[in-house]
Amino acid sequence: MxxxxxxxxxxxxxxxxxxxxxxxxxxxxxxxxxxxxxxxxxxxxxxxxxxxxxxxxxxxxxxxxxxxxxxxxxxxxxxxxxxxxxxxxxxxxxxxxxxxxxxxxxxxxSVEMHCIQTSGNCIRNVTSDQYAGAAKEELEDPRIVSEIIRQWSTFHPEFSFLPRKFKIAVSGTPDDRAAIRVHDIGIQIVKNGKDEIGYEIFVGGGLGRTPMVGKKIADFVPKEDLLAYLEAILRVYNMYGRRDNIYKARIKILVHEIGADEMKRQVDAEFAEIRKAGALHLPQEEVARIEAYFRAPDFETLPDESTELNKAVVADPAFANWVKSNVAAHRVPGYAIVNISLKPIGGTPGDCSSDQMDAVADIAEKYSFDELRVTHEQNLTLAHVRKKDLHAVYQALKPHDLATANINLITDQIACPGLDYCALANARSIPIAQRISERFADIERQHDIGELKINTSGCINACGHHHVGHIGILGVDKKGVEYYQVTLGGAADEKTAVGDIVGPAFTEEQIVDAIETIVTTYLGTRQPGERFIDTYRRVGIDPFKESLYATH
Structure with a gap:
């Protein structure tokens, strides 16, 4: 690192x-x-x-x-x-x-950390794939370019007071785990016909009051030109972004108003001027210097099949469920990626106690090359664990309530702090997420339901990413009473979509039953092998709307 x-x-x-x-x-x-x-x-x-x-x-x-x-x-x-x-x-x-x-x-x-550019109208923390350096289909570790962008953007004099906050995400695999299309700039690492690494660029994504999916404005930006191209985007935004209306200040509004083609034309013109001046040409030696920080750990040569793992899966059904949901394939034989859920049944999504942090630190030090990752879905990841150590990792996590086997299942919810903490919120998010997790606590039922992402926000600012949940829940205030609006069909992956509003909002007492109705409708409608999102895309909103409002 x-x-x-x-x-x-x-x-x-x-x-x-x-x-x-x-x-x-x-x-x-x-x-x-x-x-x-x-x-x-x-x-x-x-x-x-x-x-x-x-x-x-x-x-x-x-x-x-x-x-x-x-x-x-x-x-x-x-x-x-x-x-x-x-x-x-x-x-x-x-x-x-x-x-x-x-x-x-x-x-x-003292440990090389800070709080710089985590707020304000500047380029915020650059996010990436939690499986970086470990994913099977990765073209290049996305943290390399993320670090280059971090160094370029920190205290950049031209971009310290942008019209509004600005967010960048990078993905290195075809499977997008970084939600790049709902960022101001999304970067997809790609290869061209000459087998050269470069970048596909999306601009104008974002959630909040006006959710939009980013538009692709470049198919291939060469490595050495990336910073120049990003600077061109930021210059166009700085020149034309609204500063008179906070609700229309994000780059997504500019892209929407002038159109993706005009945005591309403006950026390309600015990019040509930057290149003509010879500025921001990224030297290969600087790329190599940063690449060295992210070199692969010293992996052992191991068989991909682990006798220890196979025996433990047969002997321990709870461990088998955990492996099924929380362990992902690694690019190196004999290794696996471990996802640690911060979503215990009845808990607050994303919360982690100091004791739990110490426990994860100890486990990462012993079993995962002294490194861990934070995911944008509010969980933790150990990117490099030997398969033969998986049962030991699981047993180390259990006493600290960190072995919940629910990654990508219905209880693995995203939720913002809501009205329990936030002055902007209209409604509480945390109690709703807790009640949903309690309703669907049975692990066998969760596995039967399969992959289903529920995201909850306490207000229209969408810190809980409700727009891109398979089921999205938005807290609203109606004359001092908390209500919850439901959207269906959202996604934040390589097929990003903004969810559809099903109809009138539900009361606090009704919302968990409404989720139950949606799940029951899905289970009665799905075809073999279909996830919730697949079924929704096939049948549309009408069956869900009919069952919801016939019941409530």
Whole structure:
């Protein structure tokens, strides 16, 4: 994984010292809250419903055991003993005291972490595939280009005050686990006819008030030209993006208003000017330097079949269920990818206690080359585990309530903090997700239902990605009463789609029964081998609408 150089460490240390002074002036009354707002946002500090919240950057979702242990320490010392992993692969602490934030930042800096550009109208944390470096069909580790973009975008003077926040995601396989088409810029690593690696570029995706799927504006951008092409996109956005209306300020609105063809024309013209000036041509030696940080671990030569694994699967049915849902294929024989669910039945999706963080750090250190990943679906991943160690990993996870066997199943839900924490929310998300997981707790039933993604947001800002859930739930406020609007057919993969609204919203008392009705309708309609999303695409919304509103 990437390690700080002298420049990185100096930059982060200077930012910590600078923000320490700003916090001191706020606490002394020299700065009002309005004056302090932009300063704190530049350092990842939000003011939520009940307290300040600190958002910590986890670039492209990669953490070392040492870094995770520091997060556990911060949770114990400065928060309430837990943190919350987000859909941007970051971690949030919901209860830090403002006076303690400089100390937290110093602790983070000691393990090469920070909160820079986790908020504000800038290029945010670049996200990527949690299976990077391990996926079978990967063309190239997407963390390499993600790190290049991170270095280019951090404190970029031209892009520090964009019309609105800006999000970039990178995928290295045909199977998109990074949701690139719902980002301001989505990057797909591809090969051309000459077997050269380059980038397919999507622009103008995003969720929130106006959900849109990104439009492809480039089939192949060569490696050495990527930063120049991205800079061209950002320049066009900076010139024409709306600054007079926060609801129309994202690049997706610009792409929608001028059209994808005109956006491509503008970007290509700007790109040609940048190339003519000879700027931002990415040197191969710099690419090679960064590639070296992401070289493959020293894998053992192992048979792909594991006798130890096969015996454990037969002897332990609960372990067999866990392998079935939580373990994915690895590109190296004898190894597997382990997904750790942060969605225990009745729990808060994405929450992880300090004790659990320490446990995962220990397991990663012992069994997965001292590294782990955060997923945009609010889980954790150990990318490189020997198959013969899978049962030992499972047994190490169990005492810490980290062995829930539900990845990609109905209880593996995405949910935003909602009205329990967020000042913008209209309704609670967490209790709804908890009740749904309790309703569908039976593991055999979950496996019978198969892959089904439920995403819940507490407001139209869509931090819970409800638009792209197979079943999406949006909390709305109707005269002070919480209601829940349902969408069906969304997806955030290589076939990204925005879900369709089924009809009138449901009350808090009705919503879990409504989900039950949707699932029952699917089970009665599916054909052999069909997932929920396959059935929905085949039959459409009408059977679900009919059963929902005949019942409710």
């Amino acid at each position: 990437y390690r700080y150089d002298e420049f990185d460490q100096q930059l982060v240390n200077e930012r910590v010292a600078q923000f320490s002074g700003q916090v001191a002036r706020r606490l002394s009354g020299e700065l009002t809250e309005d004056e302090f707002k932009q300063l704190r946002l530049m350092n990842g500090v939000y003011l939520q419903l009940h307290a300040y919240m600190l958002r910590i950057a986890v670039p492209y979702g990669t953490l070392s055991s040492k870094q995770l242990r520091m997060l556990a320490h911060i949770g114990r010392k400065y928060d309430r003993g837990y943190g919350h992993f987000t859909t941007r692969q970051n971690l949030q602490f919901n209860w830090p005291a403002l006076k303690d934030v400089p100390d937290i930042l110093r602790d983070l800096a």
